[in-house]
Amino acid sequence: MTDDDAAPTRLARRAHELTFSLNLAWIVVWAPRITHKTLVHRPLVRTLEPPTILDQAEWSLFLAAIIFVILLVLDRFSPVRLSLRTLAGMCALGGFPVLALHTPGYFFQTLAYEDRFAIARGWALCELAIVLICALLYYVRRWPAPNAASVLLLISHFGFWSWLTGTHRNPILEARAYGSLTLGFWFSLVFFWGFPVLGFLASLAWGLYVKTSEVVSPLTH
Numbered sequence: 461m462t463d464d465d466a467a468p469t470r471l472a473r474r475a476h477e478l479t480f481s482l483n484l485a486w487i488v489v490w491a492p493r494i495t496h497k498t499l500v501h502r503p504l505v506r507t508l509e510p511p512t513i514l515d516q517a518e519w520s521l522f523l524a525a526i527i528f529v530i531l532l533v534l535d536r537f538s539p540v541r542l543s544l545r546t547l548a549g550m551c552a553l554g555g556f557p558v559l560a561l562h563t564p565g566y567f568f569q570t571l572a573y574e575d576r577f578a579i580a581r582g583w584a585l586c587e588l589a590i591v592l593i594c595a596l597l598y599y600v601r602r603w604p605a606p607n608a609a610s611v612l613l614l615i616s617h618f619g620f621w622s623w624l625t626g627t628h629r630n631p632i633l634e635a636r637a638y639g640s641l642t643l644g645f646w647f648s649l650v651f652f653w654g655f656p657v658l659g660f661l662a663s664l665a666w667g668l669y670v671k672t673s674e675v676v677s678p679l680t681h
Contacts, residue, residue: 473669476666487556567626591617607671627653627656628652629649
């Protein structure tokens, strides 16, 4: 039995596969969904919401289930496990920022038509590069910070991108707009907080998987 088959590592890998699937599906589905602007009133849902919000959740869950099943089927192959310990972690950390920079008109609406966007993009790229370098050091067992500092770095990373892109929707203001007990309130929060929350959970699960796995990366040789 390999180290990757040990119970703690196997559980951490499953958590990583699940959160990675959800995060990747949310990113993949988002782009076409956001282009729909019409309002819809669905049966049994007593609120008017852009269909993009409901479609985002539905199609993301559907696609995430497919990705998760594929990962389970391919789990026995070493290249897949290696990719989950390397590329998947970088995708979790950088997927949301890369998408935001690729479609600035959606994420940087307050800066897209001003000269400040070029400055913000420069700082954003620097922050992303620093975080990815830290992730690489963590992967090759050269990251000196304790676990608490690593989690704080993840929170700061996704908090920064949430603030920069406007996805940090204030729950109090949303409750005033929709009412705290309505589905519109929860739909809106899930839609806007989906990127930073799922990205954070996927990155956290990746870090746990790497930590519990004792397989030494080829980069350390």
